[in-house]
Amino acid sequence: MNKRSTTQSARAFTSPLHSLIIFGITLPLLLSACGGANHTQDAPESSVKAPRFEAKSPCGNQQQYTINGTQYQVLDSAKGYQANGVASWYGLEYQGSETASCEKFDMYAHTAAHRTLPLPSYVRVTNKKNNKSVIVRINDRGPFDSQNEIELSFAAANALDMVKSKTASVTVTAITPDEVEGQITVKTQVDPPKINLQPATPSQSAENLQYAKAKYEHQKEVFYIIAGTFTNKDESLERFIRLSSIGISKAEMATAFGDDRELYMVRIGPLYHQDQIDNIKDRLSGDGLSNFKVIKETLKKPTS
CATH class of the missing domain: 3.30.70.1070 (Sporulation related repeat)
Known part of the structure; x- marks a missing residue:
């Protein structure tokens, strides 16, 4: 982040x-x-479900939106998307807040924010420095305070070994559910506390996490x-x-x-x-x- x-x-x-x-x-x-x-801290391994087909979220998928005077055009599909840029991450400060897709932000889930990909989408993020990669589910909008390509959850940033450095040069590649089989096993940074994160009820997009920020x-x-x-x-x-x-x-x-x-x-x-x-x-x-x-x-x- x-x-x-x-x-x-x-x-x-x-x-x-x-x-x-x-x-x-x-x-x-x-x-x-x-x-x-x-x-x-060492933590037990946790399993991340493989990408699956999902309908577009009723929240956060308007064709275009404007934040801080800049207009963004949401893509119709993530298919074929690939970009190089900088990844940042966000964590505890926003734990439990509502994302642009009207879900609860969970810093221990492998999710991310992107300005224009449909919600939800799945992408593979590869750290160019160490070649580590992680598959994340895009369920939020942003970042809006920089030109960074993507903003990762704490757990996803940890999988790329970029928590301490705050940012990393990455390649972001969209993937479809049939491109990944089974489960992806990763290590989380810390033992996540027991948090009951219930799906949020749809609300006006201006009140969602990134818009609220x-x-x-x-x-x-x-x-x-x-x-x-x-x-x-x-x-x-x-x-x-x-x-x-x-x-x-x-x-x-x-x-x-x-x-x-x-x-x-x-x-x-x-x-x-x-x-x-x-x-x-x-x-x-x-x-x-x-x-x-x-x-x-x-x-x-x-x-x-």
């Missing part, structure tokens, strides 16, 4: 610190420098969860990796300056509504990370 909303490079920050600078990082280099900082990004206030502040960059990187490994896609690292000191901060956000905040708070507490705080930030319109 690249993040769903653009983070400014420098912002006023509600804390005793004078300023906060978000910095980009090259994760492969940092991971090697950090020497095996890895909090990935675009709407939330115009809010005047957003929230962040501060998940750790450190004096050592390696410690902050370890925390960042740990958050990614438990399915949090919106974690970011930042350097905070003030009072003649430099601190390294890991925060999660922006978050737009209480359900997102509660999901993350529960997961952090369950993972033994109870020392966190929620802050509210008022967004300012950019000056021309």
Whole structure:
């Protein structure tokens, strides 16, 4: 998932610190420098059903739609579709939310969001760096905050070994159910909690997950969860990796300056509504990370 909303490079920050600078990082280099900082948990293998013929969803399949002033044309069929591009992923922040196809988003299912493929469709996503591939079911729309080709669930991203790197260069190829036989066996990143995800009742598409995300990004206030502040960059990187490994896609690292000191901060956000905040708070507490705080930030319109 690249993040769903653009983070400014420098912002006023509600804390005793004078300023906060978000910095980009090259994760492969940092991971090697950090020497095996890895909090990935082993999990039992889980079976993923092979693609099957499905009728088009009554939700999310209008011929065209407009998000943030950009118009998208939904394809009549996925047959023959192939594209190269960047994959990102999304996870815990949206667990249980309604997707564009009026289903519940499950970060532990092998699903994905795409802007123009019919809902549902099946595609094979191949990570060009390691040649790992996974078959996912397209049941959502997006991403809308970037030109990335596809946005994967946490489980699908883990199958491609791209959870920590956040993005990967991929090939996306549409497949038909008769091209795959049997079952696909994969390992999930963590033991999924017992979550009762019932099919959602159809609602207006503007209230579905990806459409709602675009709407939330115009809010005047957003929230962040501060998940750790450190004096050592390696410690902050370890925390960042740990958050990614438990399915949090919106974690970011930042350097905070003030009072003649430099601190390294890991925060999660922006978050737009209480359900997102509660999901993350529960997961952090369950993972033994109870020392966190929620802050509210008022967004300012950019000056021309």
